[in-house]
Amino acid sequence: VEAEKRAKGKKGKKKKKGGGAGAAGPSQETAEFRKEGAEAPLEAAEAAKKAEEERMMRLLEKCHEERIRFGITAESQAAASAAVAEAVRLDAEADEAEEEAEADKEALAAAEAALDEARAARDARRAAAAASMARAVAARMAADAAQERS
Helix, strand or coil, X not given: CHHHHXXXXXXXXXXXXXXXXXXXXXXXXHHHHHHHHHHHHXXXXXXXXXXXXXXXXXXXXXXXXXXXXXXXXXXXXXXXXXXXXXXHHHHHHHHHHHHHHHHHHHHHHHHHHHHHHHHHHHHHHHHHHHHHHHHHHHHHHHHHHHHHHC
């Protein structure tokens, strides 16, 4: 209500205008008007500050009432914070385990590829040895046949 009155403007006593030695002249009236005009923004700022304080107090009261209504105590809040911290820790551990599993999977794939390469190399060596043995047998047979002819 006070803020509304201030917003509408200050209404004070009306000044008498007229001649006479004690009457305010035009320059004095302008100075007083400026003074009143300068006070209005200060009063508006003060009213806004008070309104903000009242709003914050209502919000604090509402939060307090809700804490009571929901049965939130310092102990339950601490327990909830501990549960959240534990969940965060477990989530981090799960992420780390997933990364390790992925690294193990990649290492296994690399090991399997190396094993496949080793098997292929072994098979190639066996084939080369068999071909070499076949050439040796053929050469021996050719030598035996040449010796029988002579």
